[in-house]
Amino acid sequence: MPTAYVMIACDYGQEEQVLEELKAIDRIVEARGTEGHYDIVAEIESKTIDEINTTVSEKIRRIDGVRSTLILLAQC
Numbered sequence: 001m002p003t004a005y006v007m008i009a010c011d012y013g014q015e016e017q018v019l020e021e022l023k024a025i026d027r028i029v030e031a032r033g034t035e036g037h038y039d040i041v042a043e044i045e046s047k048t049i050d051e052i053n054t055t056v057s058e059k060i061r062r063i064d065g066v067r068s069t070l071i072l073l074a075q076c
Contacts, residue, residue, distance in 0.1 A: 003045050004052045004062060007038035007070040011062070015039045016066025021063045025057050049073065 015033060022031040022042050031042040039076045042060070046052045056069055 001045055001072040002049050002052055003043065003048065004049075004056075005072040005074065006042045006044060006056055007034075007072065008040040008042060008060065009067045010039040011035065011065045011067055018063055018065045020072075022060065023058050025055065027051065 008018065008022075017056060019033060019040055022028055022040065027044050027046050029043040029045050032056055033038055033039060034041050044052050045054055046055065052071070053074070056071055060066060
């Protein structure tokens, strides 16, 4: 099962709202706030890499307050 870590940069002050919306997405296993260039890291598990890409482009990037994302695919 492919796993990806998505680094998410948020608009200032929107971190908590984005984090709550991420936790409602079914393929997201875990989401946590971070310090540094990115504000949140989310772990996604899915059946295919295409489903991961779809989750990021159609769900995560459409959340108000998400400024940018970076997908890191985990290799087993």
